[in-house]
Amino acid sequence: QLQLQESGPGLVKPSETLSLTCSVSGGSIDSSSSYWGWIRQPPGKGLESIGNIYYSGSTHYNPSLESRVTISVDTPTNQFSLRLSSVTAADTAVYYCARLTLYGSGSHIEYWGQGTLVTVSS
């Protein structure tokens, strides 16, 4: 059974860079059918896709966050990471990592991490 686990600081200061890592176990990050993504959810609000990456390094970002986001993959360690720069209080959210399956007629997200709350505050 595939498992994903987020890790990283729970508190980030305004204007600094948020960095999170997702560790994947029970499967290989270089599976040919898998994309790996980050999704966030501000307290009391809905889900927002941040972006995703294929194991080859090809990335797709939410246009509204693209200027501040970098997602990378490290196949030897079976991990992928998120960096979000110049954070503000609006970036306070539960951040989920997930495995995405993309195909010609659509996509779905079957595996999710438990989520980690990141608070932006001085």
Place this chain on the structure above:
Amino acid sequence: SSELTQDPAVSVALGQTVRITCQGDSLRSYYASWYQQKPGQAPVLVIYAKNNRPSGIPDRFSGSRSEDTASLTITGAQAEDEADYYCNSRSSGNHLVFGEGTKLTVL
């Protein structure tokens, strides 16, 4: 703002049928996937592709699509179905978008 539109809240009597809808241009090209989220928990996939259920999801959950609108139907809603439901679709450039979510209350 989200490119997928959902009703904020829907209610259903116990044992009755409820439909949750999701509207957006991307749904003309791509099937929606649907997620159930209970408080304090990660979302759970309940429907994907044309009308597929992951292992362990009850068959009272089903999905459909007509033009730019996707629907999640729960036939015989149970108390444990009370949750937030989100639709999701591919958008241009392999980016994914979510609807704003629908809060389902089972009366």
